[in-house]
Amino acid sequence: VAVTIADIARLAGVSKTTVSLIINEKAAATRISRETEERVRRIVVERGFQPSRYARGLRVRRSHTIGFVAPDFVNPFFARLNHDLEAVARRQGCRLLLGCSEDDPVLEGSVATALVSHQVDGLIVASVLDDSRLRKAGAERAVPTVFIDREIAHGTAASVASENEAGAAAAVSELCRRGARRIAFLGGIPSLSTSRERLLGYHRALTAHGLPYDSAIVLHGDYSAESGTQMLERLARARAGFDALFTSAYTVLEGVLAQLKRRHGTIPPEPMLATFDDHPLLDYLPVPIISVRQDTEALAKAAFDLIERALKGTPAVEHRRVPVELIPRV
Amino acid sequence: VAVTIADIARLAGVSKTTVSLIINEKAAATRISRETEERVRRIVVERGFQPSRYARGLRVRRSHTIGFVAPDFVNPFFARLNHDLEAVARRQGCRLLLGCSEDDPVLEGSVATALVSHQVDGLIVASVLDDSRLRKAGAERAVPTVFIDREIAHGTAASVASENEAGAAAAVSELCRRGARRIAFLGGIPSLSTSRERLLGYHRALTAHGLPYDSAIVLHGDYSAESGTQMLERLARARAGFDALFTSAYTVLEGVLAQLKRRHGTIPPEPMLATFDDHPLLDYLPVPIISVRQDTEALAKAAFDLIERALKGTPAVEHRRVPVELIPRV
DNA sequence: ATGAAAGCGCTAACAT
DNA sequence: ATGTTAGCGCTTTCAT
Numbered sequence: 001v002a003v004t005i006a007d008i009a010r011l012a013g014v015s016k017t018t019v020s021l022i023i024n025e026k027a028a029a030t031r032i033s034r035e036t037e038e039r040v041r042r043i044v045v046e047r048g049f050q051p052s053r054y055a056r057g058l059r060v061r062r063s064h065t066i067g068f069v070a071p072d073f074v075n076p077f078f079a080r081l082n083h084d085l086e087a088v089a090r091r092q093g094c095r096l097l098l099g100c101s102e103d104d105p106v107l108e109g110s111v112a113t114a115l116v117s118h119q120v121d122g123l124i125v126a127s128v129l130d131d132s133r134l135r136k137a138g139a140e141r142a143v144p145t146v147f148i149d150r151e152i153a154h155g156t157a158a159s160v161a162s163e164n165e166a167g168a169a170a171a172v173s174e175l176c177r178r179g180a181r182r183i184a185f186l187g188g189i190p191s192l193s194t195s196r197e198r199l200l201g202y203h204r205a206l207t208a209h210g211l212p213y214d215s216a217i218v219l220h221g222d223y224s225a226e227s228g229t230q231m232l233e234r235l236a237r238a239r240a241g242f243d244a245l246f247t248s249a250y251t252v253l254e255g256v257l258a259q260l261k262r263r264h265g266t267i268p269p270e271p272m273l274a275t276f277d278d279h280p281l282l283d284y285l286p287v288p289i290i291s292v293r294q295d296t297e298a299l300a301k302a303a304f305d306l307i308e309r310a311l312k313g314t315p316a317v318e319h320r321r322v323p324v325e326l327i328p329r330v
Numbered sequence: 331v332a333v334t335i336a337d338i339a340r341l342a343g344v345s346k347t348t349v350s351l352i353i354n355e356k357a358a359a360t361r362i363s364r365e366t367e368e369r370v371r372r373i374v375v376e377r378g379f380q381p382s383r384y385a386r387g388l389r390v391r392r393s394h395t396i397g398f399v400a401p402d403f404v405n406p407f408f409a410r411l412n413h414d415l416e417a418v419a420r421r422q423g424c425r426l427l428l429g430c431s432e433d434d435p436v437l438e439g440s441v442a443t444a445l446v447s448h449q450v451d452g453l454i455v456a457s458v459l460d461d462s463r464l465r466k467a468g469a470e471r472a473v474p475t476v477f478i479d480r481e482i483a484h485g486t487a488a489s490v491a492s493e494n495e496a497g498a499a500a501a502v503s504e505l506c507r508r509g510a511r512r513i514a515f516l517g518g519i520p521s522l523s524t525s526r527e528r529l530l531g532y533h534r535a536l537t538a539h540g541l542p543y544d545s546a547i548v549l550h551g552d553y554s555a556e557s558g559t560q561m562l563e564r565l566a567r568a569r570a571g572f573d574a575l576f577t578s579a580y581t582v583l584e585g586v587l588a589q590l591k592r593r594h595g596t597i598p599p600e601p602m603l604a605t606f607d608d609h610p611l612l613d614y615l616p617v618p619i620i621s622v623r624q625d626t627e628a629l630a631k632a633a634f635d636l637i638e639r640a641l642k643g644t645p646a647v648e649h650r651r652v653p654v655e656l657i658p659r660v
Numbered sequence: 661a662t663g664a665a666a667g668c669g670c671t672a673a674c675a676t
Numbered sequence: 677a678t679g680t681t682a683g684c685g686c687t688t689t690c691a692t
Contacts, residue, residue, distance in 0.1 A: 002472070053448050053449050054385075054387040090429075099425070111420070254610055284597050286615075
């Protein structure tokens, strides 16, 4: 059914080489005459010829496809990241091939392998793997990989992430400035760099404001709304008082809000709330929620930049950090 | 670098045929002895052999890849759709290849073409094309295509969409039941089936409740937040009174909320608000927003089902509708 | 129960 | 300025 390069060649009365050179814009070498080029191009358009990526990929070993694996594409942070990655891919003439890990290390592994077998030119992954599992994962990839959002084993593979520590510190400081004295920390998967760094920022802000660190009000779970709900319940049961709450991700905040509403019928003014990540609708809640907005566009650009670099044979293991924006909401 | 089927064959002391048969689970024909199979499998695992999709695709004409083009992956509806499509693709051993149209017909065309040139087995598209442009678009695809969310030219290609009319009618009826007498309709791109059908539902609900249809409070724009803001401004300037507002998509609602907040400093209890689409955070707004939740999982499943069917050579042009859920919020 | 060989559509080195 | 040819890694028909 599909028309091949051979068809075009026959139709134009030239060789496949000639056609190939023309469609790949390599007629530049003045090798091909103006008129042959015209003629061939006309026929190409006429017949709607589309070179097969498969045949080409088989030869050239470039798929113009890059893989993106993330735990969840609904989470507004990853949704935006996804959107922005697609946009920069598009500008580069690439396509994004998706894989969802559901924050499950095993699934992540199989999904990444699947993408590799699809011959992606590069892999961008928001990984749930902790450092211990790294070597195994690293081994199976001959594909340029950059870790995004979550940094794995500093020093092994390139990565791009937000300034987690500074962002968390800014948000927690803002809580302090508003008079909070006991701020609970509801974290995500504790082994991930995001959680660790945000906890560090929390700690730093506490210290800066002369507040003590109390592990009784520092909880961990995973990055799901249910986990947010559960952590808040645990906190309540423990009767360790608190007047403010910092959630380390949007999803966790969602769970917290659900639980607050369930308990109070509405979102009460106390505890004060701050969160990593942002969402437009936060502007309209009855209480002012301090949030930290990540620059997904910059993250996306940086990730591609690193992939590009690796593809060009400069496999520098670089770690980039992107600034975040504090949205105070008064 | 990569290990090929020839390597495995050599290592195992068998032919490529044998290896191929084994990795494709076609040893079932008892053709291959138990022990050869074992041996080959061991070596495959040992060497981490991954057959090249390109070579295979070249032969078999199946990429196990399907394309998804949507206007925006941040919009929570499309984010969820994207997420769910990835999940069902994964279960089928397929991957999702992304393309964003930004609700621009030209971009949509080029992005769809790009996906086709990547040899996707099928195309799922939330199209911004209106009926007039259809023939052109349809022509370039020899690829099984199903339109999702937005139905193009009833009768030409398969489609899956929500019960837009019923959903809108339910939401608007709920507004009536709460005492609304003049309900404004803020639509999206008027040529799209979603807008038309939701408008129909609005109309039907009005009629059912004995309310007149007044075109002065029925506006159209596009599916962006800015458009929501502008429509609300136009409405205010026109001084055509209204006591309730129905937005035909989440994005439009976002723009409306932004404008309301800008004007009143907060979201006022009047006008009453209802919208197509849903978001978890709507639960926590200070005013009860009636929303209509689409069943993205069902949409995703249906879309794949139709693609599957077409691939199996039953190219029935089918139009599926999936029910929506009214979330009243009192 | 297994192998040889042709060929999918393309690119690129090497003629001419 | 243009053509020949040898693969890329795989599947599949046809032998054995």
